[in-house]
Amino acid sequence: MYRINKNIFIALFLTFSFSMHVKCKSPSSHGPADNIDRATPSATFAIISDPHMLAPQLLSADPAAHPVSDRKLLAESHAIFSAITEKLLADPVDILLIPGDLTKDGERISHECVAEFLFKLESVGTKVFVIPGNHDINNPHSFTYATNTPTRTPTVSASEFVRIYSNFGYAEAIESDTTSLSYIAEPIDGIYILALDACRYNENTTKSIVGGKFSQETLIWIEDRLEEARNAGKVVIGMMHHGLIEHFTGQSMFFTDYLVKDWRDIGARFAEKGMTLVCTGHFHAQDIIKLDTDDGFLFDMETGSSITYPCPYRLMTLTDGITLNIDVRYVEEIDYDTGPLSFADYARKELYNAISTDLGPTLLGTFSFAPDAIEAIMPHLQVAVAAHFTGDEKMTEEIRTFIDSLKVNSGFYQKLMAQYLEQLYTDNPPPDNRLIINLLTGAVEQF
Numbered sequence: 453m454y455r456i457n458k459n460i461f462i463a464l465f466l467t468f469s470f471s472m473h474v475k476c477k478s479p480s481s482h483g484p485a486d487n488i489d490r491a492t493p494s495a496t497f498a499i500i501s502d503p504h505m506l507a508p509q510l511l512s513a514d515p516a517a518h519p520v521s522d523r524k525l526l527a528e529s530h531a532i533f534s535a536i537t538e539k540l541l542a543d544p545v546d547i548l549l550i551p552g553d554l555t556k557d558g559e560r561i562s563h564e565c566v567a568e569f570l571f572k573l574e575s576v577g578t579k580v581f582v583i584p585g586n587h588d589i590n591n592p593h594s595f596t597y598a599t600n601t602p603t604r605t606p607t608v609s610a611s612e613f614v615r616i617y618s619n620f621g622y623a624e625a626i627e628s629d630t631t632s633l634s635y636i637a638e639p640i641d642g643i644y645i646l647a648l649d650a651c652r653y654n655e656n657t658t659k660s661i662v663g664g665k666f667s668q669e670t671l672i673w674i675e676d677r678l679e680e681a682r683n684a685g686k687v688v689i690g691m692m693h694h695g696l697i698e699h700f701t702g703q704s705m706f707f708t709d710y711l712v713k714d715w716r717d718i719g720a721r722f723a724e725k726g727m728t729l730v731c732t733g734h735f736h737a738q739d740i741i742k743l744d745t746d747d748g749f750l751f752d753m754e755t756g757s758s759i760t761y762p763c764p765y766r767l768m769t770l771t772d773g774i775t776l777n778i779d780v781r782y783v784e785e786i787d788y789d790t791g792p793l794s795f796a797d798y799a800r801k802e803l804y805n806a807i808s809t810d811l812g813p814t815l816l817g818t819f820s821f822a823p824d825a826i827e828a829i830m831p832h833l834q835v836a837v838a839a840h841f842t843g844d845e846k847m848t849e850e851i852r853t854f855i856d857s858l859k860v861n862s863g864f865y866q867k868l869m870a871q872y873l874e875q876l877y878t879d880n881p882p883p884d885n886r887l888i889i890n891l892l893t894g895a896v897e898q899f
C-alpha cells in the first residue's frame with residue numbers, strides 16, 4: 453500500500469533537486485567470468501510477481517464481505533493465477549521465477565493453493581523457483597473472509613514454507629543459507645538461480661514487517677556464492693522480493709520499505725561480485741533500472757504484480773548465456789464476472805477506485821486540498837500511478853500542461869503534487885517492458 457503522508461511530501465519538496473544518480477556510463481567491460489570460460493546455456497523463463505493468492509475457500513460468496521482491495525485484485529487472485537497458468541501450460545517455459553508475495557497474507561490454505569498450480573506447471577517440464585515476500589510467512593494478518601467477520605486462519609512458519617515449496621526451489625538447492633530462506637540452484641547446466649530472502653518475518657509481532665534486510669551472515673553467504681559462480685563461469689540470475697536499486701527518484705526516501713536496507717552499498721557489492729541481473733517485485737510496478745559501478749553493472753528488473761493493473765508477467769529468453777531477450781504479457785481474460793468490462797478495463801477501474809479511496813481523504817484532510825482541487829488532481833494521479841505501474845511511462849501533453857498549471861498557480865502542496873506527478877512519469881533507463889540485455893557487457897537494445 454503506497455500512502456503519501458505529509459512528511460513524505462515535505463521531504464519530497466526538500467529533496468526534489470537531488471535527482472537519482474544511478475551512474476550512467478558506457479557499457480562496462482566487467483561482468484562475471486572475464487577470464488574464465490563462461491557457460492553458454494540457453495533457456496526460456498517466465499516471471500510472475502506478487503500474485504497474492506487468496507484461496508477461494510477463504511472468500512465469502514457475498515462480494516460485500518470480500519477484503520478491501522488495496523490495489524490488489526484479491527477476490528480475483530485465484531482466477532488470475534489460473535489464467536496465467538493456462539497460458540504457461542499451453543506454451544511452457546523452462547524456468548518460472550516467483551519473487552515473493554505468493555499469498556495475500558501468508559494463509560496456509562492460500563500457499564497450498566499456489567503450490568497446486570505450481571505442481572501442474574512442473575508436470576509439463578517447467579522448473580519453478582520461489583522466494584518468500586513480506587506477506588508470506590508468520591503473518592499475523594492471515595484471515596479467512598468466508599465468515600461473517602474476518603477470523604484468523606493459520607499462517608505458515610519458515611519451515612512450513614520450505615515444506616510446501618520444497619519442489620519449487622528448496623529441494624533442488626545445491627546450497628542453502630542457514631540464517632534465511634536463501635538458496636542457490638542450477639536447474640540447467642550453467643545457470644544458477646540465486647534466490648535471496650531479505651524478509652523479516654522472524655520479527656513479526658502483531659504487525660507484519662514490510663521492509664527487508666540481509667543479515668551479515670546472509671550477505672557473506674551471498675557473496676561467497678557469487679564468487680563461486682564467477683570462478684565456475686556460471687550465469688547467475690538473482691531473485692529477491694525487495695528492490696535492490698532505486699527505481700525512481702525519491703523511492704528510497706518516500707517508500708523506504710520497498711528497497712532492501714543498505715541497498716546502495718549492497719547493490720554495488722553484488723555488482724562487483726559479478727551479479728548482473730536481479731529479478732524483484734514488491735512495489736507492483738514494471739520497471740528496469742541499471743546500476744553502473746567502477747567494477748561492474750547490475751540490472752534490477754522489477755516485475756509488476758499479476759493482481760494489480762496492468763496485471764503483467766514477463767517472458768524472457770536467454771541465448772548462449774549472454775543475450776537476454778525480455779518481453780511482457782498481460783492477463784487478458786479471467787474466469788470471474790467483470791460485468792460488461794474487458795478484464796483490462798475492469799482492472800484499471802479497480803486501481804483508479806483504490807487510488808481515490810486511498811488518497812482522496814489524505815489530500816482533503818492532511819493536505820487541506822479543496823474538494824474541487826482534488827477533483828482536478830485525482831484523474832491525473834490515477835493515470836500517473838497506472839503509467840508507472842505499466843512501465844515505459846511517458847508524459848503526455850495534457851499532463852504536462854496540468855503539471856505546469858499546478859506549479860505556476862497554486863500553493864505549497866499543489867507544487868508538491870506537481871513534483872510527485874512528474875516523478876511518477878520519469879522512467880530511468882533502460883526501458884521497462886521489451887528489450888534485449890547483453891549480460892556480458894550490460895549493453896541494451898530496445899525492440
Ligand SMILES: [Ca+2]
Pocket residue numbers: 739740741879880881882883884
Ligand atoms: Ca526503466
Ligand SMILES: [Ca+2]
Pocket residue numbers: 738739740840843844845878879880884
Ligand atoms: Ca519505469
Ligand SMILES: [Fe+2]
Pocket residue numbers: 502504553585734735736757
Ligand atoms: Fe506485494
